[in-house]
Structures are given as structure tokens and as C-alpha cells.
Amino acid sequence: MKIAQIQMKVYPDKEKNLKEVEMYLENMKEENPDVVVLPEMFNCPYDKTLFEEYSEEEGGKTWSKLSELAEKYSIYLFAGSIPEKVDSGEVYNTSYIFDRKGNQIGKHRKVHLFDIDIEGGQTFIESETLTPGKDLTVVDTEFGKIGLMICYDIRFPEWSRLLSLKGAKVIIVPGAFNMTTGPAHWEISFRVRALDNQVFTVGTAPAQDKEASYTSYGNSILVSPWGKIIDRMSFEDGYIINDIDLREVEEVRKQLPLLKHRRTDLYEIKEK
Amino acid sequence: MKIAQIQMKVYPDKEKNLKEVEMYLENMKEENPDVVVLPEMFNCPYDKTLFEEYSEEEGGKTWSKLSELAEKYSIYLFAGSIPEKVDSGEVYNTSYIFDRKGNQIGKHRKVHLFDIDIEGGQTFIESETLTPGKDLTVVDTEFGKIGLMICYDIRFPEWSRLLSLKGAKVIIVPGAFNMTTGPAHWEISFRVRALDNQVFTVGTAPAQDKEASYTSYGNSILVSPWGKIIDRMSFEDGYIINDIDLREVEEVRKQLPLLKHRRTDLYEIKEK
Numbered sequence: 262m263k264i265a266q267i268q269m270k271v272y273p274d275k276e277k278n279l280k281e282v283e284m285y286l287e288n289m290k291e292e293n294p295d296v297v298v299l300p301e302m303f304n305c306p307y308d309k310t311l312f313e314e315y316s317e318e319e320g321g322k323t324w325s326k327l328s329e330l331a332e333k334y335s336i337y338l339f340a341g342s343i344p345e346k347v348d349s350g351e352v353y354n355t356s357y358i359f360d361r362k363g364n365q366i367g368k369h370r371k372v373h374l375f376d377i378d379i380e381g382g383q384t385f386i387e388s389e390t391l392t393p394g395k396d397l398t399v400v401d402t403e404f405g406k407i408g409l410m411i412c413y414d415i416r417f418p419e420w421s422r423l424l425s426l427k428g429a430k431v432i433i434v435p436g437a438f439n440m441t442t443g444p445a446h447w448e449i450s451f452r453v454r455a456l457d458n459q460v461f462t463v464g465t466a467p468a469q470d471k472e473a474s475y476t477s478y479g480n481s482i483l484v485s486p487w488g489k490i491i492d493r494m495s496f497e498d499g500y501i502i503n504d505i506d507l508r509e510v511e512e513v514r515k516q517l518p519l520l521k522h523r524r525t526d527l528y529e530i531k532e533k
Numbered sequence: 534m535k536i537a538q539i540q541m542k543v544y545p546d547k548e549k550n551l552k553e554v555e556m557y558l559e560n561m562k563e564e565n566p567d568v569v570v571l572p573e574m575f576n577c578p579y580d581k582t583l584f585e586e587y588s589e590e591e592g593g594k595t596w597s598k599l600s601e602l603a604e605k606y607s608i609y610l611f612a613g614s615i616p617e618k619v620d621s622g623e624v625y626n627t628s629y630i631f632d633r634k635g636n637q638i639g640k641h642r643k644v645h646l647f648d649i650d651i652e653g654g655q656t657f658i659e660s661e662t663l664t665p666g667k668d669l670t671v672v673d674t675e676f677g678k679i680g681l682m683i684c685y686d687i688r689f690p691e692w693s694r695l696l697s698l699k700g701a702k703v704i705i706v707p708g709a710f711n712m713t714t715g716p717a718h719w720e721i722s723f724r725v726r727a728l729d730n731q732v733f734t735v736g737t738a739p740a741q742d743k744e745a746s747y748t749s750y751g752n753s754i755l756v757s758p759w760g761k762i763i764d765r766m767s768f769e770d771g772y773i774i775n776d777i778d779l780r781e782v783e784e785v786r787k788q789l790p791l792l793k794h795r796r797t798d799l800y801e802i803k804e805k
Contacts, residue, residue, distance in 0.1 A: 372796055379788045395799055416791055418690035418729055419800050442789075446728060446760060453725035456718060457690055488718060516651045517714075519688055524644055527667055528691045530802050 262404040264431075265294035265502040266465040268481040268494050271303055271473075275315065278304035279326050285500055286334045292502050295404070297334075299341030300467040300481075301412050301435040302354070307467070307475040309390045316344035316352045319368070324357060332363030337402055341435040341465065342371065342411055344391075351392040356409055356435055358400050366401070370394025371411040372420065382441035385475065387413075397532070399427045405507050408460075412436035415450050415464075418457065419530050425458035425520070426530075430510045433463045443478025448490070456488030459513045459520065461505055468498035486513040534676045536703075537566035537774040538737040540753040540766050543575055543745075547587065550576035551598050557772055558606045564774050567676070569606075571613030572739040572753075573684050573707040574626070579739070579747040581662045588616035588624045591640070596629060604635030609674055613707040613737065614643065614683055616663075623664040628681055628707055630672050638673070642666025643683035644692065654713035657747065659685075669804070671699045677779050680732075684708035687722050687736075690729065691802050697730035697792070698802075702782045705735045715750025720762070728760030731785045731792065733777055740770035758785040 267285045272278055282299060289297075301307070304323055305315035317323050323343055331338040338359040345355035354371035372395060374388040397420075398409045408429030414420050415434050424432055432454065438447045447464065455462040462484045467477040479496040483503055492501050514520060539557045544550055554571060561569075573579070576595055577587035589595050595615055603610040610631040617627035626643035644667060646660040669692075670681045680701030686692050687706050696704055704726065710719045719736065727734040734756045739749045751768040755775055764773050786792060 372799065373794055376794070377789050382788075393796070395796075413794075416729070417795060418694065419795065419802065422690065423800060449721045449724050449728070449760065452721050456721070457688070488721065516654075517649050522645055522648070522685075523689055523691065524665070524667075526805060527644065528695060528802055528804050530691065530800055532800050533798060 262296060262507060263292070263294045263502060263504050264296045264298065264463065264483070265289055265500055266298045266463060266481045266483065267300070267500045268466060268468050268479055268498055269300060269303060270468045270470060270498045271300070271306060273306055275304045275323065279323065283330060286330055286336070289500060289502060290334055294336055294502055296337045296339065298339045298433055298463055298465040299435060300465050301342045301437045302344070303341035303467065304343055306473060307437055307477065309385070309387060312344040312352050312390045313346070316346035318346050327357060328359050328363040328365065331359035331361065335361045337361060339409060339433050339435070345370070352390060353394055354391050354411055356411055358409060367398050367409065369398035369409045369411060370396070371414060373413045373417055375413040379441055383439045397423055397427060399424060399429050405430045408432045410434055412438070415454060418454070421454040421458055422530055423532060425460050429460060430507045431461040431463060432458070435465050437466050437475070438478040440476050440478055443480060447478055447480055448482065451482050451484045452488045452490065455484040455486055457519065459486040459510060461486060461510070469496035486510050534568060534779060535564070535566045535774060535776050536568045536570065536735065536755070537561055537564070537772055538570045538735065538753045538755065539572070539772045540738060540740050540751055540770055541572060541575060542740045542742060542770045543572070543578060545578055547576045547595065551595065555602060558602055558608070561772060561774060562606055566608055566774055568609045568611065570611045570705055570735055570737040571707060572737050573614045573709045574616070575613035575739065576615055578745060579709055579749065581657070581659060584616040584624050584662045585618070588618035590618050599629060600631050600635040600637065603631035603633065607633045609633060611681060611705050611707070617642070624662060625666055626663050626683055628683055630681060639670050639681065641670035641681045641683060642668070643686060645685045645689055647685040651713055655711045669695055669699060671696060671701050677702045680704045682706055684710070687726060690726070693726040693730055694802055695804060697732050701732060702779045703733040703735060704730070707737050709738050709747070710750045712748050712750055715752060719750055719752055720754065723754050723756045724760045724762065727756040727758055729791065731758040731782060733758060733779070733782070741768035758782050
């Protein structure tokens, strides 16, 4: 499975962001990616005062363009996230997933909202303008099941565990850690979620933009089921593309059977 | 809270191992440690064919000596682990915990047994000669609650989570990763369990002995609730002592309220 991760710059101009996505897909098409992942909030500056203004309903302009691009390039498109507006006026941080024909095969609304207030560091209260989702997202592909969550969702070991118990062999995470949490926690979070669940983890972030009100750490990352970094970017915009073999999941689980060794006679993570 | 971690060599001679513990406690007494942690299987070579031969009942010779030492040096002694035999003939990998008066205030029997068979790496089937425990171990001290688990228990995010939900602000883990799993997973496991639960984690391992049938990775480690390494040893025998402030747990939880942000309306880890 050839997986591409696009660490793009995010501009205030929505059209420009969509053109950027198309340009990346055009540039990488000779490499034949099967799966392409965009960053969190790839067509809206990561600023809580702008989420509503930039939001669109499902089936809107951005959605339609993404569907068209998935079909045009015959890829599974895990379309980062955008602010999604619903009739009742609420706004979600939502990731749409399209298959090679451009059909939506799943969507994820960020479940855990990022409310943080670090002394001398970052303050960001996402829940002031966003509503949290409530569903686990796992989709079927020709390669096997793939789970999706968004950024802060990765902080909660329960969520990755539930995705892997639902059969996900890859967990894709559009995210945007910042310059406080990024250097401290980004890499080890992706490595340990991969390792604990023996899945591939895929973190895709916007490129760093020092003029933005929220500075993304970038560092898009791909980790193996053994917790090993397969590839990793720095702060700049660009993309990486890697060929991964999902059979590695079964191989690692055979050698170090962590999921089997869970003491389900003593504890269990229950969905409600 | 001054916490000492003893990364000792383990000899085939039980008496010698107990003398070593006493020597370390004598050497560090001017530094006034409050809590002292020994490694997993500190008085039995880590060899599954020897666990039964080296095993003792609770209250036996090793237990008595440890109790005596805790009282003599007025320390909380988290006494690594030893093979514990029970009347029915079963053997557990057990850690005893003593208070400053030498009273046993808790004990932990390793819950997750280490059965691994890595291609071109380590093979070790602990469950062939050991019986797994079933209880969560959290003890009260004058500093607050401290949780204890043993080595492979750290692989399971559910277990650390349950300990922290029971109030543990420090999770102590006598362990002995090997030269395959150690370099790959030891550090990130301690960092992410600390980070996810916003507790201190304390890994204490035997020193490396290249002639042993099982080669310990050593690398005893102390990690803050922010996931930062406070101190770390290498392969050699010796000890480290650090002064930690358990108020840091509350400070980190205030700034980045991960435990509060769990979506307990959607999932919960249930004990059975």
C-alpha cells in the first residue's frame, strides 16, 4: 500500500488550499499512491475564531472538490479535516474519507477537543467554537481496515485501542501539534500507539507557518507496528510517500502477541 | 520525595544479592532516600528454569531480610521482585512493599506474563513456569498513593490507566527488558505511560550481565508527568537518587487536563 502524506501550507484562501491539494496530487501521480492523507484543518487557518466562517456542510464545495480529486487520481483520500457545519448551527472538526471512485466511505468528527492552558506556553480552547463527535471511525479498503482519528484523539489510549480492536491495521491521524506539545509529545505518541496496538500510525500535519496565530509543529510521521519510525518530515511543506505492507501487522502480533496477552478476564475497554 | 533506584547485578547466590542490597542502602544512607526501588528478580537469575528453585513463601528468608532493611534504614522499600511460592505449588513473580517500620503494606504479583518469540531475537516463555497475578496494586504513603506493576505489565495501557484512576501519582515498575525490546521500547513506554496518565514513572532494572542467559537492558529510568526523562542510567550497576515533587502531577493535570478530557460518556475501562 503506497501511502502519501501531504504536509502543506495552509492559506487563508480556501480556493488556494484546494488548488494546492490538486497540485500535490498532480505532482505525485507518477508515483501511484494508493492512499493520500491531508493535514488537520487544511483549508482553514487553525484559529478558533475562524472555524464557523470557514465551515461548510457535508456535500459542499470543498467536499465536492475532494470527491472529484479522489476519483480523478483514483486514490483513497483521507481528507485531513475541515470545519463542518450542520443545520443546528454546530460546527465539527471533520475528516471525510473517499474511495477511488470519489464515494464517501466514512467520516470522523474529532471526539476529544483540545483545551489547553500551559504556563508560559500554548493556550487554545477548541471547545469554545467546536462541538465534539462521538463515533469511532474505521473504513474498509482493498488493503484492509483503516482507522481514523484527529489530532488530540491520539492522546487517549482508549481510543486507539478501540480502533485496533475494531480491526484497524493502520491508524491515520491528521493533526497539528504546536511548538510546545510537538517537540515534547508528537513522536512518542505516534510510536507508542503504534506499538501498543501493533498497527501502523500515520500523523499528517500542516507545514509550519511562523506568522500564523497557531504554529504547527509539522513533522508528519509514519510509524511501523513495532514502533519504529519509517519516515518523518521536518517543518517545511512537501510530501512523503512510502510503501508499507500490512502483513507486517500480523508478523509483529505473532512475535510479541500484545493484543492476545491483554488480561480481558480482568479488564476491558467498553464502548457506551 | 527522594527516590532511589538500585540497578544491581544479580548473582546466582541469594545471600550475596541480599548483601548487595544492604551495601547499597548503607552507601546511600547519608542521602536520606525516602523510597528505594529494587529491580525485577533481584535475587534470582532471570531464567525460567530457576524460578521454582529460588522461590520462597511470603515471610521467608528474603522477605524477612527486606522487612528488616526497610526498618533499619527507615525507607519505603519497593522490593523489586522475587519468585513467590504458595502452598498449592504455584510460583508468582512478586514484589513486596514495606513501609519505614518494615511492615508489608502491599504486594504485587505480575499480571501479564512475558511470552515472546521474536524472529532472530529473543525467545522467552515466562508462563511455562510462572502463574499470573490478578490484582491492581496501589499503596498509601506519606507522600500520596503509589502504584506498582512489574515489567511486561507496562505494555498494557489499560493497567497504567487503572492504577492512575485509583489515585497513583507515581507508578513504580521493576523490570528487565532485554537487548531486543529494551532499545526499541523501554524509554518510550515509560515516557508515554507517564504522559498519558500524568504521573511519575519509575523503571528499575538489573544491571547488564553479558554472561547471563537473559541479558538485561538496564537503563533504569525516571520520568516526569510531562513525559520528560528526569534521570536515566546506562548498562552498569549502581544507583541513582532524585528528589521529586508530587505536586507536579496536579500542575501538569491542570495545564493539560488529559484525565478530565477522557470521553467517559463514550468509553470506560472496566475492572472485572
